Amino acid sequence: MNDIFQLNGVKAIIIREIIVFIREKERLLSSIISPLLFLFIIGRSLNQNTTIESYTYQHFIFPGIIAMNILFTSIRYGLYLIWDKRFDFLKEVLVAPISRTSLFFGKALGGVFGSVIEMIILIIIGNIFVLKLSLIQIFLIICVGIISSFMIVSIGLSIGAVTKTIEGFGLVMSFLTWPMFLFSNALFEIKSSSNLITFVSKINPFTYSVDILRKIMLNYSSFNPLYSFFILIISTFILSYITIKLFERIDIQK
Amino acid sequence: MDIIETFDIKKKFKDVEALKGISIKIKEGEVFSLLGPNGAGKTTLISILTTILKPTSGTALIDGFEITKDPLYVRRKIGIVFQEPSLDDLLTAWENLYVHSILYGMEKSYAIKRIEFILKKVDLYERKDHIVKTFSGGMKRRLEIARGLLHTPKILFLDEPTLGLDPVSRRNIWDYIRQIKKEENITVILTTHYMDEADSLSDTVAIINKGVIIEKDTPENLKKKIGDEILKVKGYIDIENIRKLKFIESIYTDNEYHIIISKEITKNLNEILKFLKPESIEIKKISLEDVFLKITGKKIEELDE
Numbered sequence: 249m250n251d252i253f254q255l256n257g258v259k260a261i262i263i264r265e266i267i268v269f270i271r272e273k274e275r276l277l278s279s280i281i282s283p284l285l286f287l288f289i290i291g292r293s294l295n296q297n298t299t300i301e302s303y304t305y306q307h308f309i310f311p312g313i314i315a316m317n318i319l320f321t322s323i324r325y326g327l328y329l330i331w332d333k334r335f336d337f338l339k340e341v342l343v344a345p346i347s348r349t350s351l352f353f354g355k356a357l358g359g360v361f362g363s364v365i366e367m368i369i370l371i372i373i374g375n376i377f378v379l380k381l382s383l384i385q386i387f388l389i390i391c392v393g394i395i396s397s398f399m400i401v402s403i404g405l406s407i408g409a410v411t412k413t414i415e416g417f418g419l420v421m422s423f424l425t426w427p428m429f430l431f432s433n434a435l436f437e438i439k440s441s442s443n444l445i446t447f448v449s450k451i452n453p454f455t456y457s458v459d460i461l462r463k464i465m466l467n468y469s470s471f472n473p474l475y476s477f478f479i480l481i482i483s484t485f486i487l488s489y490i491t492i493k494l495f496e497r498i499d500i501q502k
Numbered sequence: 503m504d505i506i507e508t509f510d511i512k513k514k515f516k517d518v519e520a521l522k523g524i525s526i527k528i529k530e531g532e533v534f535s536l537l538g539p540n541g542a543g544k545t546t547l548i549s550i551l552t553t554i555l556k557p558t559s560g561t562a563l564i565d566g567f568e569i570t571k572d573p574l575y576v577r578r579k580i581g582i583v584f585q586e587p588s589l590d591d592l593l594t595a596w597e598n599l600y601v602h603s604i605l606y607g608m609e610k611s612y613a614i615k616r617i618e619f620i621l622k623k624v625d626l627y628e629r630k631d632h633i634v635k636t637f638s639g640g641m642k643r644r645l646e647i648a649r650g651l652l653h654t655p656k657i658l659f660l661d662e663p664t665l666g667l668d669p670v671s672r673r674n675i676w677d678y679i680r681q682i683k684k685e686e687n688i689t690v691i692l693t694t695h696y697m698d699e700a701d702s703l704s705d706t707v708a709i710i711n712k713g714v715i716i717e718k719d720t721p722e723n724l725k726k727k728i729g730d731e732i733l734k735v736k737g738y739i740d741i742e743n744i745r746k747l748k749f750i751e752s753i754y755t756d757n758e759y760h761i762i763i764s765k766e767i768t769k770n771l772n773e774i775l776k777f778l779k780p781e782s783i784e785i786k787k788i789s790l791e792d793v794f795l796k797i798t799g800k801k802i803e804e805l806d807e
Contacts, residue, residue: 251574260604268592339588340649343554344605345577500554 253353257346261354262361269362279324280366283317287378290435300437303466310378311461312434314370314389315396318363319454322397323425325359326404330411339500348495352405356488359401360394367393381465388464392480396457399484406491409498428454433462437470453483505530505657505689506551511560513546513713520546522713523560528691528706530656533683535700536693537794538710544693545585547710548661551691552582565656578606581650585661587642589634595621595645596630599652606653616652623685624648624678640671647678651686658682660692664699672699679703697791707790711798725788728752728796729763732788733774736760737781744777752796763788763796 269276291306291313298305332338341351371389375381381389407420431438431449438449449455456476463469469476506528513521521543528534536544549555551562553573561568567575590598596617603613621627624644634642643663650658663679664672680703683690694700700707701721708718717724729751739760744753749770751763762774767785 254607256604256607260601263604264590264593264597264601267597271592335591336584336586336588337590339584340590340602341605343552343577343582344602345574345607346605347574500549 252347254346254350257350258354262358265358279321283313287313307379309435310374311465312458315458315461316434317366317370318397319400321363321366322400323404326401326408327417329408330414342500349492352492352495356401360397363397385464392460399487402487402491406494409494428452432458434458456480503530506564508562509560511557514558520713530689532705533690533703535704535707536710537700537707542710543713548659552659579656581655581658583646583650583660591635594631594633595626602649602652620648620652640667657689701790716797724793728793729788730765731767732786732792733762733767734759734784735780738779740777
């Protein structure tokens with residue numbers, strides 16, 4: 249029997265996550281509301297007098313808003329791990345005959361599933377009210393979405409793995425999620441004279457998710473899309489590897 | 503045949519030595535109780551045997567496999583019911599078991615049959631589609647036992663299975679454990695600090711205190727070892743002369759009570775009474791509680807932290 253990876257373990261955890269996703273509709277609703285507010289309230293309001301590189305503001309931020317939803321949903325999903333730990337459900341999985349690597353892939357893919365469903369909802373709404381997209385575009389958006397979501401879920405899960413209290417949650421939102429969002433070109437293109445701001449936006453892997461999505465949807469990008477894709481893949485590998493290592497150190501006894 | 507054999511298991515947490523060398527053998531098919539106060543090392547020992555914790559030194563064989571070398575094999579062969587519920591509150595009873603069956607690699611059509619069978623056994627089949635959040639403490643415990651048994655393990659570990667349950671639910675759980683042991687042909691290892699629980703359920707009781715196993719035998723033998731009947735007296739007592747009576751096994755004082763232990767108190771009551779001026783007197787069959795008190799010199803509640 250293979251000790252490193254068990255497909256049945258991954259499947260069991262994904263099934264659990266899908267059931268929870270379908271059952272807890274509040275989670276879905278609450279995470280899809282703010283992207284829609286950004287897209288329609290801020291997007292529409294600034295439309296009249298803001299254009300970026302000949303795109304209307306609402307068009308410009310549409311890829312950013314899809315990316316925003318991936319970011320917020322995926323980080324929060326990772327943090328639910330703290331809940332699982334608190335309420336002991338995780339124990340059942342930790343004593344099962346499956347490795348921590350399998351646990352990680354089950355959790356990560358479960359998170360990607362939820363995030364992709366939300367992304368599809370946003371694309372449909374956006375397709376009707378904002379920007380008509382072709383099927384090939386939608387397919388490419390979903391592919392990039394899956395990779396980005398996997399990367400960000402890993403970040404969330406790694407924080408979930410090392411954090412013990414739910415109070416840490418808000419801290420993560422303020423000090424990680426929002427900065428990642430604001431330093432990413434999602435709402436505006438960062439062309440700052442400050443080297444620091446440019447630097448932060450360049451080491452932010454999420455910047456490249458936004459940039460690829462914008463290339464696919466508007467054929468506009470700040471970086472070479474191949475370069476962005478390369479960074480995205482490398483970041484996903486590194487972050488998942490770190491998270492697996494952190495999963496191996498989760499202690500069952502509190 | 504021994505299904506579990508441990509070899510001098512020691513466990514240190516920083517500077518606290520939780521287990522100071524445990525070597526026990528557990529026979530296949532028996533109900534084995536670890537009895538001791540909180541902090542005695544019961545849960546630590548169970549955690550090591552279930553591969554949750556690594557021992558500082560020593561090891562154990564479970565069904566012929568070494569816990570530190572083949573943890574995943576050992577995990578497939580055991581079922582665990584934790585002290586605190588570890589059910590998934592957001593899932594229904596059936597879904598909890600279904601996810602478990604996949605985690606343990608059970609074949610789907612067999613798993614579905616087995617889930618139905620095991621839910622009926624713990625009387626939860628009617629509630630199978632209810633979300634676990636709505637269950638009472640006793641129902642949750644039963645569902646956890648069902649889950650622990652689902653993958654037909656050879657050994658079921660129960661860590662304080664009736665902690666925090668009301669008396670009726672406790673008796674209920676005892677009945678289930680007895681029935682399961684008979685029907686599933688399984689070895690049951692439980693920890694408890696309830697004397698009556700250990701007495702009523704176990705084939706073998708090991709008394710553990712401060713990380714050491716002090717006694718291990720059947721409940722009957724443990725009781726016989728220190729006597730058969732117990733006399734509790736309040737008031738004046740001529741200890742010197744009572745000690746001289748040859749049918750007396752032991753005598754000691756517990757608060758304001760004098761405790762006399764003997765094989766035949768009722769038969770020799772007249773002789774004992776000569777040396778007493780009792781305010782109150784009570785004769786009863788010896789219980790595990792008395793054994794524990796005799797061995798450790800303290801009641802289990804006094805040792806609880």
